[in-house]
Amino acid sequence: MSVPEKWVYLGKILREWGIRGQVRFISYNPESDFLLRLKKLYLEVGGEFRPIQVREAKRHGRYWLLHLEGYENPETAQGLRQAQVAAPRSEIPKPKKGEIYLCDLEGALVKNSEGVEVGTLQRFLTVGESEVMVIRKGKGGEAMVPYRKEFVESTSLENGVVVLRDSANQLL
Numbered sequence: 069m070s071v072p073e074k075w076v077y078l079g080k081i082l083r084e085w086g087i088r089g090q091v092r093f094i095s096y097n098p099e100s101d102f103l104l105r106l107k108k109l110y111l112e113v114g115g116e117f118r119p120i121q122v123r124e125a126k127r128h129g130r131y132w133l134l135h136l137e138g139y140e141n142p143e144t145a146q147g148l149r150q151a152q153v154a155a156p157r158s159e160i161p162k163p164k165k166g167e168i169y170l171c172d173l174e175g176a177l178v179k180n181s182e183g184v185e186v187g188t189l190q191r192f193l194t195v196g197e198s199e200v201m202v203i204r205k206g207k208g209g210e211a212m213v214p215y216r217k218e219f220v221e222s223t224s225l226e227n228g229v230v231v232l233r234d235s236a237n238q239l240l
Contacts, residue, residue: 074157075117076171084145085133091145093132096194102161103132112152168225170199176228178203181221186240189230211240
């Protein structure tokens with residue numbers, strides 16, 4: 069039995085840009101430049117991921133301009149507005165030393181500062197400028213805790229554990 073591919077959401081297309089069918093894209097990780105190395109992305113359409121070739125990707129202020137195969141004018145590119153863009157985890161470059169991809173923490177055990185198990189990290193949500201952990205609590209229900217140093221004491225990808233600070237107790 070094969071393990072299903074893990075999909076990583078990279079950002080979304082905001083709108084068409086220019087006369088050649090380019091689109092304005094907002095990355096969920098604005099500091100990263102790995103879009104320059106990807107030749108193929110995937111558009112989420114109705115829960116399915118459709119591959120699309122990237123002809124060109126370049127930064128444009130805090131956005132990216134993408135020229136995607138098959139989109140040659142603003143009229144065709146208009147249909148891409150608000151489309152989520154993803155890539156299989158296996159196609160994303162390895163993180164640099166000292167970095168992690170948050171999606172790799174999904175499924176991690178979450179503990180409080182005393183080492184008591186709180187639950188399991190289910191997924192991340194982007195809320196404003198923050199990444200928020202959605203934690204399925206061991207006693208039932210969910211908790212949402214920002215993945216920020218004022219709430220997270222430590223993260224061990226190797227051990228699959230996220231330890232929260234006392235300041236996160238009020239959110240649990």
